Amino acid sequence: MVMTRIVSVVTPVHEGGDAYLHEAYESVRDERERLPDGWDLQWLVQEDGTTGEPFRTLPDEPWISTGGAARGGAGVARTMALPRATGELVRALDADDLLAPGGLVRDIDAMEAHPGTGWCISAGLDLLPDGSTAPGPYDPPEGPLAYETLLTAYDDDLFPVLGTHLTARTPLLLAVGGWPALPAWEAIAVVLRCAAVSDGWMIGTPGGLYRKHPAQTTAQAAYAGVADAAQLRAAVREQAEALRATGWRWAR
Numbered sequence: 001m002v003m004t005r006i007v008s009v010v011t012p013v014h015e016g017g018d019a020y021l022h023e024a025y026e027s028v029r030d031e032r033e034r035l036p037d038g039w040d041l042q043w044l045v046q047e048d049g050t051t052g053e054p055f056r057t058l059p060d061e062p063w064i065s066t067g068g069a070a071r072g073g074a075g076v077a078r079t080m081a082l083p084r085a086t087g088e089l090v091r092a093l094d095a096d097d098l099l100a101p102g103g104l105v106r107d108i109d110a111m112e113a114h115p116g117t118g119w120c121i122s123a124g125l126d127l128l129p130d131g132s133t134a135p136g137p138y139d140p141p142e143g144p145l146a147y148e149t150l151l152t153a154y155d156d157d158l159f160p161v162l163g164t165h166l167t168a169r170t171p172l173l174l175a176v177g178g179w180p181a182l183p184a185w186e187a188i189a190v191v192l193r194c195a196a197v198s199d200g201w202m203i204g205t206p207g208g209l210y211r212k213h214p215a216q217t218t219a220q221a222a223y224a225g226v227a228d229a230a231q232l233r234a235a236v237r238e239q240a241e242a243l244r245a246t247g248w249r250w251a252r
Contacts, residue, residue, distance in 0.1 A: 007035070007104060008042045008087030008170070012077035013095035015047070018054035020096040020211060025058055027098040032063065034105055041104070045095075046081035048074060054095075075186030079178030082170075091167040092187065096211045098127065103207030107167040110201050118198030118250050119168040121145065121161045121191065122207025129212065136162065142204035147195040147244065154192065154237065163187025165208050168194055172250050176243070185236050192240035198250040 009028055013021055025043075032041040040063065047054050047068035055066045069080040078092065091107060093099060103122060110120045125133040138153065138160035145161070153160045164187050176193040179186045194200065 002038060005039050006042050006087035007039065007089045007091060007108065007167075008044055008085040009091045009093050009099075009104075010044045010046065010078050010081050010085070011093045011095050012046050012048055012074040012081075013054040014071070014077075015049055015051045015053045017095060018057065021045075021054060022057045024093060024095055024098060025064075027100075028093070030101070031099045031104045034102060036105060036108060039108060042085070042087055044081040044084055046077045048072065048077040072181060073183060073186070075179035075190075076181050078186075079181075082174065082178050085170055088170055089167055090170050090173050092164050093208065094164050094210075097164060098209040098211070100125070100206050100208050102205075104167075106203050106205055106207060110203055111167070111169070114199075114201050115252065116199060117201050118172040118252075119166060119191075119194045120201040120203055121163075121167065122165045122203040123205065124162040124165055124208055124210045125206045127209040127211045133209065135206070136160075139204070140202045142202055145195070145200040145202040147192070147240075150192060150195050151237070151240070154188070159188055161191065161202070162208070162210055163189075163191045164210065166191055166194070169252070171252075172198055175250055180239065182232065182235065185232060189236045189239065192236065193243055196240045196244040197248055 011024060028043050035041060043064045045066045049071045050068040058064060065084050067081060067084060089111060107120055111117060123139040124136050127133055138158050140160050172194060180189045182189060
């Protein structure tokens with residue numbers, strides 16, 4: 001009997017932050033239908049909180065798993081969803097973003113073509129309020145994505161990829177502790193941690209749409225002010241560098 005292989009998509013959401021969640025659902029549903037033979041999709045929607053309110057627009061489907069836990073931010077919510085993940089791959093998706101057509105297929109193809117690679121990440125498109133799109137300004141070319149390249153870009157404040165487009169092998173993501181409990185930049189931090197111990201692959205074709213809107217978390221003044229910026233920058237960098245310095249390399 002051939003076992004179905006699973007990709008788990010993890011989406012954090014908080015009460016009042018679900019305005020675009022149904023659109024995210026539609027993009028995930030459509031991607032599920034595009035998956036290669038032998039693959040299926042699990043969508044983990046995790047509330048940063050325990051009200052249950054964000055789930056009211058979601059249908060009751062067996063491939064959708066909802067949960068909640070005490071509030072701790074988006075990174076904590078993602079990590080708290082991981083014990084429910086049944087997939088060999090985990091793909092991040094924010095509640096106000098969309099998967100691009102064929103994005104998950106390209107993720108799977110990249111990981112299958114490069115079996116020693118622990119993670120991949122795809123280029124992104126900004127989805128602007130008027131419905132138009134714009135490419136990311138620093139997207140690297142398709143190919144291997146080295147830790148040193150990412151760290152240099154981080155130090156120059158030109159981080160070249162969207163951490164919310166990360167796809168990682170589940171054991172690697174668990175081994176680096178999931179998404180760190182930081183007040184911001186947790187999506188960048190987990191990419192650096194994965195890169196510190198495993199080879200990565202850049203997919204040049206956009207894998208998702210990053211919605212720009214006034215209510216998004218990263219557009220709020222409080223997002224940059226939740227912690228001293230210098231302390232936050234140092235915490236992300238030093239944690240990744242400490243992991244790199246152990247000399248440990250993740251392997252399948």
